Amino acid sequence: MKSAREAGATWAQIGEALGITKQAAHDFYSRKTEEQEKYLSDLHDTAAARAVLDE
Numbered sequence: 761m762k763s764a765r766e767a768g769a770t771w772a773q774i775g776e777a778l779g780i781t782k783q784a785a786h787d788f789y790s791r792k793t794e795e796q797e798k799y800l801s802d803l804h805d806t807a808a809a810r811a812v813l814d815e
Contacts, residue, residue, distance in 0.1 A: 761789045765812035789813065 764774050771782040778785060793809045 761785065762809060762812050786813070 775782040775785040
């Protein structure tokens with residue numbers, strides 16, 4: 761999802777590709793980002809992950 765967003769895909773396009781709604785795609789990515797921040801903070805680029813949520 762991060763790569764798709766960075767390449768210019770919308771949440772609607774990502775959701776369609778996955779067979780889910782744009783909101784479900786966004787929510788899934790947001791939850792996974794939070795989990796990575798919590799459990800893998802040493803290995804996770806929080807700023808880059810969060811940037812695609814705000815675009």
